[in-house]
Amino acid sequence: MFLFKWLTKQRKGKISGALPQQVSSEPPVGNDFAARLGWFRQQLNKCSDVKFHEVQLPGNIPFALIYIEGLIDQKLLQEQVLSPLQFELTGQSAQELLHQIVELKRLPVSYLETSTELNKALYALFEGTIVCLMDSEPQLVLFPMKSVEIRSIQQAENENVIRGPKEAFVEDxxxxxxxxxxxxxxxxxxxxxxxxxxxxxxxxxxxxxxxxxxxxxxxxxxxxxxxxxxxxxxxxxxxxxxxxxxxxxxxxxxxxxxxxxxxxxxxxxxxxxxxxxxxxxxxxxxxTLYMLLQSAEDYYQRFVAATWIRWIRFIFLLVSFLLPSVYIAVTTFHPEMLPPNLLVTVAAARENVPFPAIVEAFIMEITFEGLREAGLRIPKPIGQTVSIIGALVIGQAAVQAGIVSAPMVIVVSITGIASFIIPHFDLGLTFRLLRFPVMILAASFGLYGVIISILLIYIHLVSLRSFGTPYLSPTAPIVFSDWKDVLIRAPWWLMKKRPLLYGTKSDERMTYRGRPILPQDDGD
Structure with a gap:
């Protein structure tokens, strides 16, 4: 107990000592140019990318510009600030110069603001703002001139569609x-x-x-x-x-x-x-859970095809989640459920395997997850190649060595392929993680363990909320009007109202005029 407290104390000391320092002093009050400029220099000490540009304005008034190199547009700084400061201003006092900058807009900038708060100006520097201060004038002039290289708009990588828009969000x-x-x-x-x-x-x-x-x-x-x-x-x-x-x-x-x-x-x-x-x-x-099973492609295809694909998605969700567990339960506890010929084939394949089905499944599932993770982390040109070839080589070698059986390799392969059909990555990861405890229950209690795990997960889903919205809406609780965009994707002319589960202020999406009909033939 004493050793634990000592280790905890030492750890806390190391963490607290590594925290960055706060602003070391309060900003000066008043219009003392040297004091305020010195405060900025103190706060930005050891910041090599911060530039202090001091000039003399008309009337020999000291003037300073502070900015962070790399966060501002240097061309705009020269054209809209530095050159006009030297050639467009004619005032002989700080008040006159400030009036010409702010009120008369002698500088050709699109936007500027003034502030007397030095802390506000300090943090504005890190957002691509030029801070200007002059002698005998408490107000600071701030010129936002942010210019940072950002990634251009590119095609979506994780939510691909065939017929819909291709662009994706960026970091800006x-x-x-x-x-x-x-x-x-x-x-x-x-x-x-x-x-x-x-x-x-x-x-x-x-x-x-x-x-x-x-x-x-x-x-x-x-x-x-x-x-x-x-x-x-x-x-x-x-x-x-x-x-x-x-x-x-x-x-x-x-x-x-x-x-x-x-x-x-x-x-x-x-x-x-x-x-x-x-x-x-x-x-x-x-x-809701059903929203995470929808894809953008559902709304760019005809409703018949979109509904069919949704059903395929639901079926393969169950396959990716339950197939290994059902296989373990049937081969371990309920072999009589298999047709005789299939039972003989499975038994012959497992004859030389030294491990029970649960160990086989864990070996193959963990190996598959490792290959999947490796494919994500290594460079893209070889990522998919490593995943596919690695799975083939390792699976074939494991079967030939007698470590796992061929049926188990087939089950794990189908499970892995089915898991890729889930559109939302986090939801797919959830079912991949839950697959392991379900396999343990299946190995312990057979199909009863699978049923127990399904009931426990269902109870959890029924009790789950997302900002007050039931996670299994609109099936639990039942809202029939919202079923038109859950298990099926109804045609647009039938989806007159918005989903009721959010309680929107205006639930009317369109004026219903019935389904499209062909024009009548006049018989001429």
């Missing part, structure tokens, strides 16, 4: 908002800005359509976000773990997407999106 939050605005051209689309992270000061935008989204949902999102107090936010996954209803549930309670059209469709259903600067994957809330 302003670009992402623009892509949404291009699709929802209406002033009801609201974007509310906030910041998180004491050191990262990450921009986060709450996006919703006013009049469609319940105000109580927007307020709940804001309330959960307001409870976040963290040093850094480097991605949307940071936000997810703070706002989800049940943090210990293996099931995702928010929806991720990289597609602007998917996010826009969610907003038009009355849901809320959370965009995080620096990540191309926004969050959508609330979400």
């Amino acid at each position: 939050i302003a670009t992402n908002i623009t892509m949404i605005r291009r699709r929802i051209k209406h002033p009801a689309l609201k974007t509310e800005h906030c910041e998180f992270g004491k050191y990262t000061r990450t921009a986060v935008v709450i996006c919703y359509v006013e009049g469609l989204c319940k105000q109580t949902l927007v307020d709940e999102v804001k309330e959960r976000l307001s409870r976040i107090d963290i040093d850094s936010v480097l991605g949307s996954s940071y936000i997810e773990e703070f706002i989800e209803d049940n943090p210990f549930s293996p099931f995702p309670q928010v929806q991720y997407t990289e597609r602007p059209d998917t996010l826009s469709a969610a907003l038009l259903e009355g849901r809320v999106a959370i965009l995080v600067d620096g990540t191309p994957i926004p969050i959508i809330v609330p979400v």
Whole structure:
């Protein structure tokens, strides 16, 4: 006990000693040019990319520009600030010069603001702002001139479609908002800005359509976000773990997407999106299990094909989740359920295998997961090759060595292929993880163990909520009007109303005029 306390104390000391230092001194009050400039130099000490540019304005008034090299546009700095400061200003006092800059707009900049708060100006530097201060004038002039290289809009990698739009979100939050605005051209689309992270000061935008989204949902999102107090936010996954209803549930309670059209469709259903600067994957809330099984492709194909593909998706979800467990249960406890010829084949294949079926399954499943992870981490050109060839070589070698049986390799291969059909990566990962405890129950109690595991998971899903929305809606509770876009994808002319489970203010999506009909022949 004493050793544990000593180790804990030592560990705490190391962590606390590694924390970054806070702002070391209070900003000076007044209009003393040297004191304020010295305070900026003190706060930005050992920052080699910070530039201090001091000039003399008309009337020999000291003037300083502070900016971070690499965050601003150097060409705009020269053309819109430095050159006009020297040739366009004629005032002989700091007040006259400030009047010419702010009121008369002698500088050809698109936007500027003034502030007397040095702390505000200090943090504005890290957002690509030029801070200007002059002698005998307490007001600072701020010129936003951010210029940062960002990734261009590219094709979606994880949510591919054949007939729909190809573009995906990028890391720049302003670009992402623009892509949404291009699709929802209406002033009801609201974007509310906030910041998180004491050191990262990450921009986060709450996006919703006013009049469609319940105000109580927007307020709940804001309330959960307001409870976040963290040093850094480097991605949307940071936000997810703070706002989800049940943090210990293996099931995702928010929806991720990289597609602007998917996010826009969610907003038009009355849901809320959370965009995080620096990540191309926004969050959508609330979400249900059935939404995570839908693909953007469902809405760009004809409804018959989309419905058929959805059913295939549901079937293969069950296959990826239950097939290994059912195989273990049947071969271990219920061999009489197999046809005689198949039973003889399976028994012959397992004759020289020294392990029980559960050990076989664990060996192959863990190997397959390792190959899948290796394919994701190594460079793309060889990633898929390593996964496919590695699985073939290892499976064949394992069968020839008598470590596993050929039927088990087939079962694990079908399971792995089926798991790729799940559109949402986090949901697929959840079922891949749950597969292992279900296999243990199947090896312990046979098909009864499989049934028990299904009941336990179903009870958990029924009790789960996403921002107050039942996770299994609209099947539990039953909302028949929303079934038109769950197990099937009804034609658009039948989906007159928005989903009722969100309680949108306006549930009318269209004016129903019946199904399309052919024009009548006049008989001429």
